[in-house]
Amino acid sequence: MSDHKILQYPKSPYLKTSYYEDTAIQAFDTPFRKKCLVIGLLFWVCFPFVASSYVVHIANLSAIAAIGAMSLNLLIGNTGLLSLGHAGFMGAGAFTTAIMTVQFGLPIWIVIPASGIVGALLGLIAGLPSFQLKGIYLGLSTLAIHHIIKYGCSEYQYYGGFGYGIVLEAPSLGPLLLAGKTVWFFVLWISAFATALLIANLLRSKPGRAWSAIRDRDIAAEVSGIDIGFYKILAFVVSSSLISMQGSLYAYYTAVVSVEEYSFGLTVSYLAMIIVGGLGSVLGSFLGALLITALPYALIILAGLVDLSFAVKEHFSVIQTGVFGMVVILFLLLEPLGLVEIWRRVRCYFELWPFSYKPLTIIKR
Amino acid sequence: MLLASIVVLAGIYALLGSGFVIIYKASRILNFAHAEIVMLAGYLAVSLAVAIPFSAASLLAVLCFCFVLGMSIYAILIRPLAGYSVLSAIILTVAVGVLLNAVGVFVWRGEMEVIPFGWRTYFSLPGNIRLSSIEFATLGIVTLFYACMGLFYRFTKIGQQMRATAENPLLAAQRGISIYRISGIAWGIGFAAAGLAAFLLGINYAISLQIGNIAVAAFVVALIGGLDSLLGTIPAAFIIAATEQLTITYANPRLGDAIPFIIMLMVLMFKPWGLLGTKEELDRV
Amino acid sequence: MSSNIPERGGGGDSRGVMSPILEVNDVSIAFGGLQALSEVSFNVLPGELLGIIGPNGAGKTVVLNCINGIHPPDSGDILFKGRSIRGLACHKIAALGIGRTFQHSELFQRMTVMENVILGRHIYLKTNILTGGIFWGPGRREEVRAREKAEMIMDFLELTMYRKEKVGNLAYGIQKIVGLARALAGEPRLILVDELGTGLMRQEKEDVARFLLRIHHESKTAIVWIEHDMQLITEICDRLICLSFGRKIKEGTPEEVIADPEVIESYLGKRSHTVPD
Numbered sequence: 001m002s003d004h005k006i007l008q009y010p011k012s013p014y015l016k017t018s019y020y021e022d023t024a025i026q027a028f029d030t031p032f033r034k035k036c037l038v039i040g041l042l043f044w045v046c047f048p049f050v051a052s053s054y055v056v057h058i059a060n061l062s063a064i065a066a067i068g069a070m071s072l073n074l075l076i077g078n079t080g081l082l083s084l085g086h087a088g089f090m091g092a093g094a095f096t097t098a099i100m101t102v103q104f105g106l107p108i109w110i111v112i113p114a115s116g117i118v119g120a121l122l123g124l125i126a127g128l129p130s131f132q133l134k135g136i137y138l139g140l141s142t143l144a145i146h147h148i149i150k151y152g153c154s155e156y157q158y159y160g161g162f163g164y165g166i167v168l169e170a171p172s173l174g175p176l177l178l179a180g181k182t183v184w185f186f187v188l189w190i191s192a193f194a195t196a197l198l199i200a201n202l203l204r205s206k207p208g209r210a211w212s213a214i215r216d217r218d219i220a221a222e223v224s225g226i227d228i229g230f231y232k233i234l235a236f237v238v239s240s241s242l243i244s245m246q247g248s249l250y251a252y253y254t255a256v257v258s259v260e261e262y263s264f265g266l267t268v269s270y271l272a273m274i275i276v277g278g279l280g281s282v283l284g285s286f287l288g289a290l291l292i293t294a295l296p297y298a299l300i301i302l303a304g305l306v307d308l309s310f311a312v313k314e315h316f317s318v319i320q321t322g323v324f325g326m327v328v329i330l331f332l333l334l335e336p337l338g339l340v341e342i343w344r345r346v347r348c349y350f351e352l353w354p355f356s357y358k359p360l361t362i363i364k365r
Numbered sequence: 366m367l368l369a370s371i372v373v374l375a376g377i378y379a380l381l382g383s384g385f386v387i388i389y390k391a392s393r394i395l396n397f398a399h400a401e402i403v404m405l406a407g408y409l410a411v412s413l414a415v416a417i418p419f420s421a422a423s424l425l426a427v428l429c430f431c432f433v434l435g436m437s438i439y440a441i442l443i444r445p446l447a448g449y450s451v452l453s454a455i456i457l458t459v460a461v462g463v464l465l466n467a468v469g470v471f472v473w474r475g476e477m478e479v480i481p482f483g484w485r486t487y488f489s490l491p492g493n494i495r496l497s498s499i500e501f502a503t504l505g506i507v508t509l510f511y512a513c514m515g516l517f518y519r520f521t522k523i524g525q526q527m528r529a530t531a532e533n534p535l536l537a538a539q540r541g542i543s544i545y546r547i548s549g550i551a552w553g554i555g556f557a558a559a560g561l562a563a564f565l566l567g568i569n570y571a572i573s574l575q576i577g578n579i580a581v582a583a584f585v586v587a588l589i590g591g592l593d594s595l596l597g598t599i600p601a602a603f604i605i606a607a608t609e610q611l612t613i614t615y616a617n618p619r620l621g622d623a624i625p626f627i628i629m630l631m632v633l634m635f636k637p638w639g640l641l642g643t644k645e646e647l648d649r650v
Numbered sequence: 651m652s653s654n655i656p657e658r659g660g661g662g663d664s665r666g667v668m669s670p671i672l673e674v675n676d677v678s679i680a681f682g683g684l685q686a687l688s689e690v691s692f693n694v695l696p697g698e699l700l701g702i703i704g705p706n707g708a709g710k711t712v713v714l715n716c717i718n719g720i721h722p723p724d725s726g727d728i729l730f731k732g733r734s735i736r737g738l739a740c741h742k743i744a745a746l747g748i749g750r751t752f753q754h755s756e757l758f759q760r761m762t763v764m765e766n767v768i769l770g771r772h773i774y775l776k777t778n779i780l781t782g783g784i785f786w787g788p789g790r791r792e793e794v795r796a797r798e799k800a801e802m803i804m805d806f807l808e809l810t811m812y813r814k815e816k817v818g819n820l821a822y823g824i825q826k827i828v829g830l831a832r833a834l835a836g837e838p839r840l841i842l843v844d845e846l847g848t849g850l851m852r853q854e855k856e857d858v859a860r861f862l863l864r865i866h867h868e869s870k871t872a873i874v875w876i877e878h879d880m881q882l883i884t885e886i887c888d889r890l891i892c893l894s895f896g897r898k899i900k901e902g903t904p905e906e907v908i909a910d911p912e913v914i915e916s917y918l919g920k921r922s923h924t925v926p927d
Contacts, residue, residue, distance in 0.1 A: 020794050128634075145630065206778075209772070216761065217759075220752060
């Protein structure tokens with residue numbers, strides 16, 4: 001009896017005893033991580049009531065950016081297809097929203113899925129060249145599609161007589177009026193988490209594996225039975241549909257839709273997010289979105305601490321742009337695997353402490 | 366009048382496109398910072414034209430500056446990225462562009478300026494075409510540039526090494542060609558071409574923050590001509606300049622901005638390597 | 651090793667009755683001016699281990715690429731289970747039950763061994779974007795089932811200890827076995843094995859031979875195996891084919907083929923040699 005008692009060790013949180021358990025997302029599997037999750041959730045719920053409205057606004061923008069970054073990362077980081085046209089898909093979502101609410105007065109729960117469908121259709125068209133094109137050529141074809149979408153939107157804005165932008169009214173979801181930063185904080189962050197879950201799920205099931213296989217070695221993928229044309233298009237459709245819905249949310253949140261906003265520069269900032277965050281990683285998209293979105297605001301706060309000359313203050317937006325460019329260059333040169341790699345190293349250090357051997361990774365992209 | 370403007374614009378487009386092509390040929394990287402280089406070089410030319418009375422001297426100074434800038438950007442930023450994915454290189458050039466744009470705006474405040482070029486007389490040609498002296502000079506410079514580049518690729522040692530590197534970098538390196546040096550020089554020449562184009566834009570139109578948009582259209586020119594074909598930029602430049610000018614005149618300016626991209630999409634769909642470009646290799650198992 | 655092998659072919663008597671699983675009829679293909687294959691034909695019987703030998707550049711890999719659909723042949727026909735697969739897309743040919751390993755592994759470097767093997771089961775999975783996105787209920791159950799199958803294959807090929815390693819971090823020899831595991835995961839009726847032993851140590855080669863023999867005997871899968879190691883391939887294969895400059899120069903039992911003067915000439919040049927014993 002006493003022997004039996006000795007054998008009853010507490011089960012290690014790292015030990016999985018069934019394949020079912022092993023298919024779970026590994027992020028919150030140990031007791032420590034579960035505690036972190038609970039504390040994080042509490043913090044998240046309290047955040048909009050504690051922080052100033054300005055900070056909540058930045059957080060909201062980060063959530064929107066995170067959805068966009070995740071959808072772009074799905075395409076670039078996981079499937080290895082270059083898209084330079086995501087600002088166009090986002091704009092398409094925003095304009096779908098504008099047209100459907102201003103002209104037809106449809107409610108938000110119809111408009112957002114409709115934007116997703118519009119985005120999916122555009123993604124289907126944008127994905128067609130991926131049958132024969134790779135790398136930079138594919139990127140250029142998506143850039144062309146971005147410009148064509150932008151042209152369509154600008155025509156609508158011009159002939160609709162909307163001047164500098166289409167103004168939207170605050171939507172309501174059932175009895176709940178979606179207005180104010182706090183309400184939007186929950187809407188946007190829940191959407192972001194839902195998107196993250198969706199993408200994480202896709203990545204650990206059949207489509208995600210097929211996408212990774214296409215990224216790593218497309219001929220071998222094809223010989224393993226993957227219809228690479230179909231999966232490339234599928235990646236485009238999923239990604240552009242998500243970013244289109246994100247564009248719709250963004251339009252509702254900012255309440256103004258204007259074609260100037262969806263320029264190539266917006267695609268650049270999303271590309272920067274996934275580079276800075278880490279390619280092919282959902283967490284990386286979040287981290288990158290937070291950093292790139294918060295960067296200009298952080299600079300303003302930093303600038304408030306030191307005394308700046310008038311010339312510098314006058315051109316502060318230029319400095320923000322310059323720092324943005326600098327951050328991206330530094331990440332590319334010094335930490336090409338992004339914030340998620342830094343995070344991994346920090347985690348490894350603590351997990352392995354007091355030992356110092358690191359697990360292997362491939363330093364290759 | 367329309368024909369003249371098409372020809373001049375085509376000349377400038379060809380020059381801008383050749384900058385992309387020279388860089389792409391040598392290093393297989395599409396330089397997204399081109400638009401910002403054009404802007405920076407344009408503003409520099411404006412400042413120098415005010416400071417130095419001889420336009421030839423200021424032009425030379427701009428070209429030298431661009432050449433050195435191109436080589437240093439290659440050496441400091443692009444070369445360390447050798448072996449990385451095409452995406453990294455693209456994002457890097459985009460980020461360099463963002464940075465250079467910030468520098469340009471910070472120094473020159475983003476105002477609209479014209480490069481003073483002295484005399485402007487008009488010549489009448491048969492067929493009711495009038496060309497100004499500046500337009501003649503522009504076409505002359507573009508023709509001269511293409512002639513020089515043709516001779517450079519054909520007869521000089523560096524030019525031949527550049528062609529060899531473009532065809533097969535590995536083999537070129539094994540034959541004792543320093544591909545990094547060659548790529549660096551190519552980046553220098555590509556940037557210098559952008560500087561020359563900026564100068565011509567400055568004397569023909571004006572330098573402003575929006576000048577980059579023209580460089581973006583030029584990028585379409587490079588693609589339609591074939592990203593690795595210098596000669597292909599000439600017909601492509603004419604196609605783009607003509608369709609763009611015609612749509613702006615007869616349709617609307619917003620369509621004029623979009624039309625190069627529509628053409629680009631069609632080219633990518635049906636002839637992805639451009640008019641005169643060579644097909645890029647497929648993978649072997 | 652050969653002493654442990656039971657009767658070759660797992661039933662030589664039934665061979666005459668069985669119709670071939672794969673028929674390659676007069677396949678020719680040219681790349682530019684180079685005639686890579688000219689009128690190559692051979693049959694593969696069910697459960698047979700067929701070796702293809704030949705000097706470098708003889709067109710061995712091209713034959714496999716033609717069967718796989720990577721390079722559709724210019725002329726000739728390829729029948730799999732009596733049905734023409736010429737001109738079919740790669741993934742459709744794979745779905746019919748043809749597995750493949752590659753000369754340089756061609757694995758998915760940034761995926762783990764487990765993911766690589768489960769990916770080999772792609773054709774059997776029915777998860778779509780919806781069930782995969784929800785990953786609850788059918789999607790997850792299917793994932794678990796695929797994992798069970800993958801574990802069986804990894805266990806068979808002694809890869810279980812590497813299951814969560816990124817393939818890019820593994821040694822070359824193990825990567826080759828992962829390639830075989832990925833091909834096996836699709837439960838193919840025919841596996842095309844391209845130079846599995848090349849670049850491996852003696853011990854690893856013997857492992858490879860052991861695995862191939864086990865596959866051959868236990869699952870009765872037909873195997874077409876390209877190999878440069880003469881000792882390895884002649885000891886194990888039921889039949890050999892020798893290719894040279896895109897032509898089939900000899901077909902027969904291993905002993906016949908390596909004794910053939912034309913085969914020796916293709917390897918060693920004009921002067922005739924005695925067969926190394």
